[in-house]
Amino acid sequence: MQRTLIILMLSLFWIAGTPTGGHSADGAALFLRCVGCHGADGTKPPHVLKGQSSAQVLGKMKGFLDGSYGGERKEVMIGKLKALSPEERQSLADYIGNL
Template identity: 45%
Template sequence: MRIMSCTLGLALVCMFASVSAAADGKELYVRCQGCHGQDGSKLLKSKAEGDVLKALTGYKAKTYGGEKKTVMENLVKNLSDEDMQALAKYISTL
């Protein structure tokens, strides 16, 4: 019984650790606020999740953007696909 309890406890710890490691769009957006505003009012407000994700992946691939694209390319280059999806989802709620 004791071994089963320890195994179950370890499984729960691992499960919660993986959940807490998941990308948090709101947390990631903190880096965006300087240019886009806390509420996304500068170019992002009311953007659809798919449009935001397309832009983020394009910036990362260096195939998207206008005059400020170098800034965006540098900001997204280290984001994972999961990070970009979480960020796009969050931005679409602004």
């Protein structure tokens, strides 16, 4: 029962963080899609985000998208970033920069 509840809650977080037609500029809601790899507070190794500035995060996002940054699993990030508008990427970077 507890496992089902956890799965349901995670599914709801994923749905809440998924854009529906318009673009969300809520970095906190967008970050819900990131917690699996980066942790709820951005401190999950080896993908630690906490402590980086908004500009650093945005620069890395741009690097993923142009192919100049990323490790062996960069395709995961590329796919997630391509689904975001430039405004959403900026909002997400701003949120991460304030973790």
